[in-house]
Amino acid sequence: MNKVRKNAVDALAGVKDGDVLMLGGFGLCGIPENCISALVDMNIRNITCISNNAGVDDFGIGLLLKKKQVKKMIASYVGENAEFERQLLSGEMEVELIPQGTLATRCMASGYGLPAIYTPAGVGTEVAEGKEVRNFNGKDYLLEMAFNSDYAIVKAWKGDTMGNLIYKETARNFNAVMALAGKITIAEVEELVPAGQLDPNQIHTPGIYVHRIFQGTNYEKRIEQLTVRKRG
Amino acid sequence: MSMDKNQIAQRIAKELRDGFYVNLGIGIPTLVANYIPQGINVVLQSENGLLGMGPFPFEGEADADLINAGKQTVTTIPGSVFFDSAMSFGMIRAGKVDLTVLGAMEVAENGDIANWKIPGKMVKGMGGAMDLVASAKNIIVAMMHTNPKGESKLLSKCTLPITGKRCVKKIVTNLAVLEVTDKGFKLLERAPGVSVEEIKEKTEGKLIVDGDVPEVTFN
Secondary structure, three states: OOOEOOOHHHHOOOOOOOOEEEEOOEOOEOOOHHHHHHHHHHOOOOEEEEOOOOOEOOEOOHHHHHOOOEEEEEEOOOOOOHHHHHHHHOOOOEEEEOOHHHHHHHHHHHHOOOOEEEEOOOOOOHHHOOOOEEEEOOEEEEEEEOOOEEEEEEEEEEEEOOOOEEOOHHHOOOHHHHOOOEEEEEEEEEEEEOOOOOOHHHOOEOHHHOOEEEEOOOOOOOOOEOOOEOOO | OOOOHHHHHHHHHOOOOOOOEEEEOOOHHHHHHHHOOOOOOOEEEEOOOEEEEOOOOEOOOOOOOOEOOOOEEOOEEEEEEEOOHHHHHHHHHOOOOOEEEEOOOEEEOOOOEEOOOOOOOOOOOOOOHHHHHHHOOOEEEEOOOEOOOOOEOEEOOOOOOOOEOOOOOEEEOOOEEEEEEOOEEEEEEEOOOOOHHHHHHOOOOOEEOOOOOOEOOOO
16 A cells, blocks of 8 residues: 655646546635645646635635636635636636535535435525425425545645544644545645554544545645734 | 614623523624623634634734634634534534524515525625524524615515525614514614614514513623
């Protein structure tokens, strides 16, 4: 078993035009920066991108949008990106908006071997159009299908050569659920250690879900909304 | 005198009870955290994966890996815990969150809420709002009573695409505190100095006024 890759380009080998890619992160928090840059450099096109957000104009998924590499965006909230808005309104890009919990749980279901879930989110709204509604114990629920992707690309804090992952703080977000949902899951980590160096009690994503892993470099970790208070 | 955003938040804070797990939306709801009454301990849930959200960090101590659902840098408190997005919405759907406070563009007299989309304009997405309103045990809406054009946001029926059906329990606006009942909006309290007539005039949906309506008081 050798899951370790040299860098993002090496880890992304085989990704091709038209693939469905999941990208972890929430806003700019915990995004796989190295892989996004590599996807830009490799000029992979017609991507269907499943991610909670769409980055900002000049960072994160915004870099892929700028080069018009995304054919379809599946997300829950896309509010911070002017180029996204332009491509959406001009019809250059397809967009499917789905509730955040539905997005997360559809990924989770895939990794749990469940074909679909029932959720109350979106009952009676546009989101419910064309979907099966079933009543359990007096409450309506929508049938939502599990998500699958060609590649799930996630970012973790620490990982080992077996692919086990530990996330930091709120950067766990969608990374830990999308890691479950890739036909091939690629993890970039800030620190890659030999198997045995991570405490098995502390691991968030078991390595069985992770196919390729590499240690990333030059993390910018841009802050979207810097909010602070004064001392005293 | 109508209430300003901080006073709306301050009034909502009176609804907090000791031990509540609370999810605060973006905007006025976030301000509620500034008015938690003394002796009341609540745990703030942020749907990106944090229970026990603390205040903003001190200057120079912001951590890019530690944000809230509004993407603002925050801190932890003793007892905080992180989890992934699936578990976050799991606890929301399972009804573990006691109170959800969120903003709205429109609320209907049956408790429908619209707050995610204006057709023909830019659509930003619903984020976690549809999950929250579909599952929360108790939803309080914090909003202005009218939109910038002066039109009522408390309607007989929502005109915008809805976020959830029959889910809002209470509304606190700059003019009034109202409860959603089977028969319409029941006026519970009015902002200091605001008349029942003014509230009636600015409420398009059915308004129930039962006897004397007290003014809002703050803690």
